[in-house]
Amino acid sequence: MIKRLVGFVLLCLLVGLFLDSLGISARGMLDNTWNTVLSVVRLGENAVDWALPYTLLGAVVVVPVAALGFALKRFRRR
Numbered sequence: 001m002i003k004r005l006v007g008f009v010l011l012c013l014l015v016g017l018f019l020d021s022l023g024i025s026a027r028g029m030l031d032n033t034w035n036t037v038l039s040v041v042r043l044g045e046n047a048v049d050w051a052l053p054y055t056l057l058g059a060v061v062v063v064p065v066a067a068l069g070f071a072l073k074r075f076r077r078r
Contacts, residue, residue: 019025022043029036 022040024036024039
């Protein structure tokens, strides 16, 4: 029971630190929930905007290599 309580408190601490690092405060969540939701959506959009070019750049290399590996594996089976 004590172990679970300590784990729960530590989880609350970690989530609180994470939300603070995103610029989300408890007062902001209580005062204006809608802006908080929009803020989280904007953060997600920014993450996608940041990651997409790198993902596509990596795909230029990974997809042909994976396709070649798949083709070679299929060819060896026959």
